[in-house]
Amino acid sequence: MRKxxxxxxxxxxxTVKRVWFVVAxxxxxxxxxxxxxxxxxxxxxxxxxxxxxxxDKPLGFVDHWGGLAERPGFVKYAAETDARDALLAKTIGSYxxxxxxxxxxxxxxxxxxxxxxxxxxxxxxLPPGVxxxxxxxxxxxxxxxxxxxxxxxxxxxxxxxxxxxxxxHEDPExxxxxxxxxxxxxxxxxxSIFTSSAYLLxxxxxxxxxxxxxxxxxxxxxxxxxxxxLIGLGAAGLLQMGVWTSMxxxxxxxxxxxxxxxxxxxxxCFVYFLLGYILFGSLMLGFGALGTNLRESQQMASxxxxxxxxxxxxxxxxxxxPQGTVARVFSYIPFTAPTTMMFRYVIDPKGTPVxxxxxxxxxLVGSTWFALRVSARLYxxxxxxxxxxxxxxxxxxxxxxxx
Amino acid sequence: MPALEVRGVxxxxxxxxxxxxxxxxxxxxEIFGLLGPNGAGKxxxxxxxxxxxxxxxxxxxxxxxxxxxHERVGYLPEERGLYQRQRVGEVLQFLGELKGLPRHVAERxxxxxxxxxxxxxxxxxxxxxLSKGMQQKIQIAAVLLTEPELMILDEPFExxxxxxxxxxxxxxxxxxxxGSTIVLSSHRMDQVEEMCxxxxxxxxxxxxxSGEVREIKERFADNSVFLECDRDVRQHxxxxxxxxIWLKEGEAPEKFLxxxxxxxxxxxxxxxxxxxxxxxxxxxxxxx
Numbered sequence: 168m169r170k171x172x173x174x175x176x177x178x179x180x181x182t183v184k185r186v187w188f189v190v191a192x193x194x195x196x197x198x199x200x201x202x203x204x205x206x207x208x209x210x211x212x213x214x215x216x217x218x219x220x221x222x223d224k225p226l227g228f229v230d231h232w233g234g235l236a237e238r239p240g241f242v243k244y245a246a247e248t249d250a251r252d253a254l255l256a257k258t259i260g261s262y263x264x265x266x267x268x269x270x271x272x273x274x275x276x277x278x279x280x281x282x283x284x285x286x287x288x289x290x291x292x293l294p295p296g297v298x299x300x301x302x303x304x305x306x307x308x309x310x311x312x313x314x315x316x317x318x319x320x321x322x323x324x325x326x327x328x329x330x331x332x333x334x335x336h337e338d339p340e341x342x343x344x345x346x347x348x349x350x351x352x353x354x355x356x357x358x359s360i361f362t363s364s365a366y367l368l369x370x371x372x373x374x375x376x377x378x379x380x381x382x383x384x385x386x387x388x389x390x391x392x393x394x395x396x397l398i399g400l401g402a403a404g405l406l407q408m409g410v411w412t413s414m415x416x417x418x419x420x421x422x423x424x425x426x427x428x429x430x431x432x433x434x435x436c437f438v439y440f441l442l443g444y445i446l447f448g449s450l451m452l453g454f455g456a457l458g459t460n461l462r463e464s465q466q467m468a469s470x471x472x473x474x475x476x477x478x479x480x481x482x483x484x485x486x487x488x489p490q491g492t493v494a495r496v497f498s499y500i501p502f503t504a505p506t507t508m509m510f511r512y513v514i515d516p517k518g519t520p521v522x523x524x525x526x527x528x529x530x531l532v533g534s535t536w537f538a539l540r541v542s543a544r545l546y547x548x549x550x551x552x553x554x555x556x557x558x559x560x561x562x563x564x565x566x567x568x569x570x
Numbered sequence: 571m572p573a574l575e576v577r578g579v580x581x582x583x584x585x586x587x588x589x590x591x592x593x594x595x596x597x598x599x600e601i602f603g604l605l606g607p608n609g610a611g612k613x614x615x616x617x618x619x620x621x622x623x624x625x626x627x628x629x630x631x632x633x634x635x636x637x638x639x640h641e642r643v644g645y646l647p648e649e650r651g652l653y654q655r656q657r658v659g660e661v662l663q664f665l666g667e668l669k670g671l672p673r674h675v676a677e678r679x680x681x682x683x684x685x686x687x688x689x690x691x692x693x694x695x696x697x698x699x700l701s702k703g704m705q706q707k708i709q710i711a712a713v714l715l716t717e718p719e720l721m722i723l724d725e726p727f728e729x730x731x732x733x734x735x736x737x738x739x740x741x742x743x744x745x746x747x748x749g750s751t752i753v754l755s756s757h758r759m760d761q762v763e764e765m766c767x768x769x770x771x772x773x774x775x776x777x778x779x780s781g782e783v784r785e786i787k788e789r790f791a792d793n794s795v796f797l798e799c800d801r802d803v804r805q806h807x808x809x810x811x812x813x814x815i816w817l818k819e820g821e822a823p824e825k826f827l828x829x830x831x832x833x834x835x836x837x838x839x840x841x842x843x844x845x846x847x848x849x850x851x852x853x854x855x856x857x858x
């Protein structure tokens with residue numbers, strides 16, 4: 168065990184001193200946050216500009232129906248050709264053609280020169296107030312109170328009951344915040360597990376490429392070497408996760424957001440990180456050892472990254488139904504359990520059954536134990552493979568022998 | 571008790587037999603040569619000694635124990651390299667500690683053996699900044715710094731220039747003088763025969779010869795002498811050829827020398843010619 172600790176210390180120190188580790192730990196979060204904020208701001212501004220080009224100009228209309236009243240900022244044209252000329256001359260931003268049968272089918276043509284885009288296609292290029300203006304015209308003979316109610320038929324006040332029938336005072340704003348936090352934990356866990364596993368894979372491939380393995384194996388058994396690597400890089404991963412978590416908490420505090428995340432969430436995050444990291448890390452080491460260089464090792468190990476990333480494909484389902492069937496199934500699959508369970512717990516801490524957490528952890532522990540056994544066997548067999556890649560049958564024989 | 575004992579060891583990869591019933595033993599404190607051309611089975615044999623490969627049959631005893639991770643055994647593999655991104659001192663420190671040296675001892679030995687191989691100034695350099703020859707010497711320093719009882723060195727002179735070859739040879743002799751046992755594997759017969767007392771010669775996985783170098787050479791010696799004297803002896807009735815003097819069968823070198831002296835020849839060199847290990851190897855292998 169002492170030698171495993173020597174390897175662990177060596178791996179930890181070597182990794183944390185790497186320039187890319189420092190960059191990934193301290194700079195990458197700012198870079199991601201900056202890019203995310205930048206993309207959001209630029210997108211918003213582009214949408215605003217696109218809409219403003221239409222909205223800030225008068226609206227033209229051609230009223231074949233005959234029921235529309237004139238109002239400031241709305242220019243009435245007798246003929247469609249006049250409205251078209253005004254649009255081409257850019258004196259108006261857009262114009263409506265209200266047909267004679269408007270009351271029967273409600274079709275109103277909106278003519279504009281603005282091109283539809285991904286972000287604005289769904290928004291008609293109209294200035295504010297058009298809806299109310301049409302509603303006033305349609306309900307001309309109805310009382311002002313009814314018109315007001317028609318414009319805003321109801322103000323929903325949500326009352327959520329929990330399992331016992333008591334109101335739970337669910338705050339939609341709080342729910343949205345928790346959804347963001349759940350997504351944050353999801354990303355944090357995913358990034359931490361796979362960054363650490365990638366370091367493991369890279370280190371092992373480098374050792375194989377540098378031909379240093381045989382010398383090392385004369386001093387330590389493959390099992391101890393693997394254990395040392397898992398511990399050392401796991402510690403580096405924990406350090407990285409700790410820094411990212413601290414940065415996220417600081418960002419939340421600095422932005423004066425109030426976000427109530429139970430301390431249990433951090434504890435669960437720690438446990439799921441450890442289990443997930445050992446599961447994926449050992450599999451990546453075992454299967455990565457079968458490659459003869461880094462590229463081949465990455466190819467061999469990519470299946471596990473794909474499995475680990477698969478909860479990203481059901482993230483909408485997780486948002487909408489954190490306790491739904493899909494979410495629960497993904498919680499019981501060891502490869503998807505860490506990120507899925509974290510997501511479920513953070514977004515809905517009270518609704519997540521304890522037995523789901525316990526069951527997912529037990530399944531994870533069991534499969535991690537099995538993965539360690541299989542991977543240790545593959546690691547031992549693959550470490551000294553130079554220049555030739557084993558066939559599927561050979562790999563299967565090694566795995567079968569691990570049982 | 572021998573430092574290393576190999577008894578009837580066989581290893582096959584699929585249908586290819588890499589080592590076929592190899593047997594030899596290495597006495598403590600000697601420099602032993604494992605000889606054979608490339609692909610003869612030397613590295614497979616060494617990997618079995620180091621427990622990196624398991625033999626299909628036979629038995630190996632290393633320092634009177636089964637093969638395994640031995641802290642008293644130093645190993646320089648044929649497939650070797652070092653952590654290229656890391657600094658020389660850090661790599662040696664790590665390898666030393668992994669061999670069981672306490673941290674402070676490893677620190678001291680790193681400096682000592684870097685100095686012995688003439689590379690102390692590279693301690694803070696990254697491995698990739700060093701030439702291939704320098705890295706080779708660092709690897710040898712990594713083996714030496716644990717001051718092992720048994721050293722197994724697979725092609726240790728590969729990539730070294732003559733000056734460094736002498737440096738490493740002297741270090742090995744020094745270690746052997748202090749009681750370390752050294753197993754030297756090489757395909758260069760000339761390098762091994764000058765250092766080793768005993769050898770095991772392997773070809774196509776089979777052990778062809780085993781024993782003391784002197785004894786083997788005597789066994790394969792032909793009836794020839796090296797002679798330098800003040801007259802042309804080519805017409806002498808005992809001489810069959812002249813380049814190196816091969817005596818006729820049954821002619822004793824002592825009798826030939828006595829005859830020359832009786833004729834009043836002034837002799838500056840008279841030496842019984844023994845075959846080189848290269849010659850022995852060719853003679854052993856050729857008939858097959």
